[in-house]
Amino acid sequence: MAYDKFTVLTSTAVPLPAENVDTDQIIPARFLKATEREGFGDNLFRDWRYDVEGNPKKDFVLNDPTFSGKILVAGKNFGSGSSREHAVWAIYDYGFRCVVSSFFADIFKNNCLNIGVLPVTVSPEFADKLLDAITNDPSTEIDVSIPAQTITLLATGDSESFDINSYKKENMQNGFDDIDYLLNMESEIDEFEKTRQ
Amino acid sequence: MEKTTLFDKIWDAHVVRSVPSGPDVFFIDKHFIHEVTSPVAFLNLEKRGVTVKYPHRTIATPDHNVPTIHQDQTIKDKLSRMQVERLRDNCKKYGIELHDLGSAHHGIVHVIGPELGITQPGMTIVCGDSHTSTHGAFGAIAFGIGTSEVEMVLATQCIMQSKPKKMRITVDGELGAGVTSKDIILYIISKISAAGATGYFVEYAGSAIQSLSMEARMTICNMSIEMGARGGLIAPDETTFNYLKGKQYSPSGKAWDQAVAEWSALRTDEDAVFDKEFTFDATDIEPMITYGTNPGMGIKVKGTIPTTEGMEGSNKTSYLKSLDYMGFAPGEPVKGKKVDYVFVGSCTNGRIEDIRSVASFVKGHKKADNITAWIVPGSKEVEKMAHEEGLVKILEEAGFELRQPGCSACLAMNDDKIPSGKYAVSTSNRNFEGRQGPGARTMLASPLTVAAVAVTGMITDPREVFES
Numbered sequence: 275m276a277y278d279k280f281t282v283l284t285s286t287a288v289p290l291p292a293e294n295v296d297t298d299q300i301i302p303a304r305f306l307k308a309t310e311r312e313g314f315g316d317n318l319f320r321d322w323r324y325d326v327e328g329n330p331k332k333d334f335v336l337n338d339p340t341f342s343g344k345i346l347v348a349g350k351n352f353g354s355g356s357s358r359e360h361a362v363w364a365i366y367d368y369g370f371r372c373v374v375s376s377f378f379a380d381i382f383k384n385n386c387l388n389i390g391v392l393p394v395t396v397s398p399e400f401a402d403k404l405l406d407a408i409t410n411d412p413s414t415e416i417d418v419s420i421p422a423q424t425i426t427l428l429a430t431g432d433s434e435s436f437d438i439n440s441y442k443k444e445n446m447q448n449g450f451d452d453i454d455y456l457l458n459m460e461s462e463i464d465e466f467e468k469t470r471q
Numbered sequence: 472m473e474k475t476t477l478f479d480k481i482w483d484a485h486v487v488r489s490v491p492s493g494p495d496v497f498f499i500d501k502h503f504i505h506e507v508t509s510p511v512a513f514l515n516l517e518k519r520g521v522t523v524k525y526p527h528r529t530i531a532t533p534d535h536n537v538p539t540i541h542q543d544q545t546i547k548d549k550l551s552r553m554q555v556e557r558l559r560d561n562c563k564k565y566g567i568e569l570h571d572l573g574s575a576h577h578g579i580v581h582v583i584g585p586e587l588g589i590t591q592p593g594m595t596i597v598c599g600d601s602h603t604s605t606h607g608a609f610g611a612i613a614f615g616i617g618t619s620e621v622e623m624v625l626a627t628q629c630i631m632q633s634k635p636k637k638m639r640i641t642v643d644g645e646l647g648a649g650v651t652s653k654d655i656i657l658y659i660i661s662k663i664s665a666a667g668a669t670g671y672f673v674e675y676a677g678s679a680i681q682s683l684s685m686e687a688r689m690t691i692c693n694m695s696i697e698m699g700a701r702g703g704l705i706a707p708d709e710t711t712f713n714y715l716k717g718k719q720y721s722p723s724g725k726a727w728d729q730a731v732a733e734w735s736a737l738r739t740d741e742d743a744v745f746d747k748e749f750t751f752d753a754t755d756i757e758p759m760i761t762y763g764t765n766p767g768m769g770i771k772v773k774g775t776i777p778t779t780e781g782m783e784g785s786n787k788t789s790y791l792k793s794l795d796y797m798g799f800a801p802g803e804p805v806k807g808k809k810v811d812y813v814f815v816g817s818c819t820n821g822r823i824e825d826i827r828s829v830a831s832f833v834k835g836h837k838k839a840d841n842i843t844a845w846i847v848p849g850s851k852e853v854e855k856m857a858h859e860e861g862l863v864k865i866l867e868e869a870g871f872e873l874r875q876p877g878c879s880a881c882l883a884m885n886d887d888k889i890p891s892g893k894y895a896v897s898t899s900n901r902n903f904e905g906r907q908g909p910g911a912r913t914m915l916a917s918p919l920t921v922a923a924v925a926v927t928g929m930i931t932d933p934r935e936v937f938e939s
Contacts, residue, residue, distance in 0.1 A: 293789040294665060294765050298903040303882040307536060307550035309510040309557050321905050326891070349785055351666040354699060354765070355903060356882075357601040358508065359617035380635070380669055380701050381601060381615055388619035439633070441493025451619065456496065456627040457521065459488065463627055466487045466498055467525065 277390030279449040283372055283418045284428070286343035289408045290335055295348060296355035297382060301364045303356075314360055315367030336368075340412045347404050347416075348375040353382025362386050372418050374425065376401040387442050388451065394418060394425050400434045403427070420446055474740040476637050477706050478672050481612045481737070485595045487629060494631040499528070500594040502624045503580045504567070506533040506554040507884070508599030512622035513561045521626045523565040528628060530589060531562050532570040534579045535600075536884040539847055539874035542572050551885065565625075578850020578876045581605040581818035585689065586852050588718025592707035592734040597624060602818045602900065604695040607704035608688035609711055610737050612672070614702040635701050636670055636746040639739075641677035644753035649934040651828070652687035653820060653898065653917035655679065656694045657759035657769045663749060665767030669699030671747065674739060679753035680705060685714040686824035693819045694900050697766035706738040758932050761902045761915040762805050764793040768902070770805065772920060772932040778802045796904055797912050798892075805914075808930045812895040813844045813921045814907070815871075817881035820898035821849030823856045825918040829871075830862040832922040832937050838870035839928025845887065846871045847879040871925070883908045896924045 305317040322334050330337040346365065352375040353361065362385045365373065371391060376398040378386075386393040396404070407414045407427055415428040420443060426433040438446070445451065456463070475483075487496040509531075516522070523529065536551040546552035555572070562569040570576045576583050581602055584590040592610035597603060601615035620630045642655060660667075673695050680688070688705050695703030712731050715721045722730045761769045762776045770776065776794065778801045779787055794801060815821070815829050826848065838844045846866055848854040854876055857863050863873055880887040881899035883906065889895040891910025898921050902913040914930070923933035 291785045291788075292792070293785055296765065296901075296903045298882075298901070298906050302905055302909070303535075303884045306507050306884065307548075307554055309553055310514060311511045321909055326909060349789070351669070351699070354665060354669075355601065355696075355901060357599060357615035357617055359511075359599075359619060362617070377666060377669070379666070379699060381617060381696075384632075385617035385619065388617060439493050441490050441631075452631045453519070453521075453619075453623050453626055455490075455631065456623055456629050459496065460627070463487055463496075463498070463524075463629055467628060470485075470498060470500055 277449055277451065280371065280390060280392055280446045281420055283344060284415055285345050286413060287345035287347050287404070287408050287416050288335055288341045288343055289347050289405050291349045291405050293349040294351045294354060297353055297358050297361040298355055300353070300361040301358065306358060306360050311363050313367065314364035315369070318364040318368045341408070344369060344371045345416055345418065346370045346373045347401065347408060348373055350375065350377045350398070352378055354379040357381045357385070359385045359389070362389055362391055366391050374401065374404060387446070390446065390449065392418065392420065392446060394436045396425060396434050396436060403432060474743040476739045476743045476745065477610065477674055477704065477737055478612065478637055481593055481595065482634055490631070494633045496629050497632045498595065498629050499597050499624050501589060501596045502529040503584055503596070503598035503603070504529055504531045504558070504621065505535055505580050505598070505600065506558040507535040508618050509561065509621055510554060510557045512618050512625060515622050516625055523567065523625045525628050526566040529567045529625065530570070530584070531558055531567050532577055532580050532583055533558055533572055535878045535882065537572055537877040538885050539877050539879050539887055542875045548885070575851055578852065579818045579821060579878055581693065582821060582849030582853065585609065585685070586718070586850060588715055588721035591715065591721070591730070592711060592737050597630065601696045602693050604700070604702040605689050605693040605818055607692035607695065607702050608685060610704055610707035610734065612702065612704065615696065635672040638668055638671040638673045638700070638747045638749070639745040640673055640675050641748070641750045642675070642679040642753050643677040643750070644679055646679055646753050646756065649758055649919060650756055651917040651919055652683050652690045654756055654759045655753070656691045657761065657766070657915060658756045659751065660694065660698045660767050661759065661769035662751070663698055665697060665765040666699045668695070671700050673700045673703035675703055675705050681708065684824060685710060686822045689822065690819055694766065697900060707734045758917060758920050758934065760805060760896070760920060760930065762797060762799055764796055764902055764904050766900065766902060766915060768793065769915070772916070772930065773806055775804045776801055805930045806932065809894070810842060810896050810924050810929055811893040812889050813842055813925045814847070814880045814895055814897040814899065815845070815918055815921055816847030816849065816879050817899035818849065818878070819900040820918050821847060821853065823853045825898065826853065826857050826862055827860070829918045829922045830865045832919060832933070833869040833871070833926060834865050836869055836926045838925045841928045842925050844871040844925045845874060845880060847874045848876050850876050869925070880907050882906060883911070889913070896921050896930070
């Protein structure tokens with residue numbers, strides 16, 4: 275479905291430096307049983323966030339009131355494994371609009387772009403710089419600009435540019451999704467379909 | 472003429488339009504759906520007022536959350552039942568072919584597609600499940616998609632995709648006794664890491680790959696995603712054609728001859744260039760097992776867990792956290808470690824050949840007392856064959872519990888969960904934290920290794936227990 279427009283986001287961020295975070299950690303399979311896209315944020319990182327009795331685990335970052343914001347700065351190879359879009363729904367529903375990492379899994383990245391969460395790939399050095407800055411000062415603000423394709427640490431002015439193809443860039447800025455595009459080329463697809471019998 | 476790869480040939484034949492500085496509008500021949508990743512897609516279609524464009528190109532089956540006992544009864548878990556009922560409603564409403572619970576061709580979506588002959592060379596196939604890569608074994612481009620993309624396929628039969636880079640992994644030589652295709656893929660992933668093929672689509676080639684059966688090829692392609700690849704494929708050959716001949720949805724008569732002629736042309740040109748290549752020697756591969764919490768953390772069954780030498784920062788922290796979860800220490804051997812559960816099943820190793828191999832090895836043996844052994848066929852067809860071939864009797868005599876088809880303990884969405892802290896040696900595809908149940912400790916291995924573990928009750932190299 276069409277989503278909120280995304281142009282520039284300025285926010286504090288939550289650090290999650292763990293590497294190889296798979297989508298089973300982001301949302302465990304037992305929470306995929308809904309038939310509607312609602313309430314997934316409550317189970318974001320469920321087994322890292324709560325113990326078996328459902329009590330918050332104090333050492334997990336989402337339970338640390340020091341950190342908050344609409345940006346999640348994650349470790350290398352974020353979102354690997356299952357193709358479950360529920361993982362991104364959980365991230366979105368929790369309140370994040372942007373995930374930053376030095377390396378994303380492919381399907382996860384596509385899923386993000388399809389529902390209006392911006393995946394920003396930065397260099398490993400810049401990812402470390404962001405993680406250090408947030409950890410040292412949780413009030414650190416980060417600015418993410420789609421028009422300029424830059425991510426900036428506001429306090430120091432440290433900045434890096436990121437890639438996004440011009441099609442997706444326009445989609446994100448206007449809140450369009452792929453189905454809008456595809457439905458507009460129905461007759462072209464119909465012609466093609468006849469050749470694939 | 473430009474030399475192209477098998478992947479290029481299939482991809483390029485399915486591009487409806489290339490968006491300038493954007494993705495390709497990519498046409499999908501076959502679309503599989505299941506109960507977990509499709510309901511929101513159908514819901515959104517309704518909200519948009521759009522219908523399913525080509526219902527005959529979509530095939531459905533409930534597999535992820537279904538119980539593996541009493542499938543003839545109403546599903547007890549309310550949420551699971553609702554998802555399955557929603558799938559039934561949607562299939563009925565839009566005229567989509569459904570292989571429902573209890574029907575002759577019910578099963579895991581990636582097992583029934585090939586079994587029915589729906590999966591064919593040269594096709595593009597997607598499903599809201601990352602193990603859709605399984606179908607690549609037939610020389611098809613097959614990969615997992617998210618629910619937004621499921622909606623796109625239902626509405627337009629297309630998705631928007633940027634073409635991945637190309638990787639070839641060649642495995643030459645002859646496999647040793649007791650070494651299976653599961654060991655090949657666990658070995659490859661351990662060499663190139665759980666993220667080593669991210670951004671790529673893989674072609675598997677070489678004499679060791681060509682010598683494999685279709686079932687064994689599916690095991691390899693299935694786990695392509697576990698090294699980050701979108702998918703993996705193998706050029707179709709006589710083995711492929713022999714498997715497909717006579718299947719329910721395979722072409723027949725003149726159409727068969729024509730199809731085989733077309734399929735035979737589906738191969739990588741001799742001088743075609745890949746973005747990345749790896750070559751492995753089959754004689755270096757031994758029975759493998761994972762010791763950590765991603766599929767790249769694999770070693771020889773008789774090997775030792777790597778030390779932290781050369782690791783630093785978050786890399787080392789993540790590694791130690793993973794070993795801590797597993798209850799293992801760097802530098803120790805895994806052989807001889809006590810195991811609580813074995814699981815034979817899943818879209819990776821739930822096919823008839825896998826069940827045959829376990830049965831042939833446990834015949835005349837009993838499982839160890841400390842082991843709970845579950846065997847879950849990938850489909851009704853597999854279950855039927857296992858009964859007809861007498862395999863079920865052998866397995867039950869050995870103390871295995873045979874369950875009904877479904878994804879089961881591979882992702883533990885139903886009641887088939889490994890208890891917290893317990894060790895399971897599993898033929899499935901993911902050893903992530905909590906994958907087989909909260910706190911469960913999963914070690915991935917081949918059906919043969921699982922058979923050896925079942926009998927001895929501990930991590931065992933199958934070559935040391937059974938005569939080959």
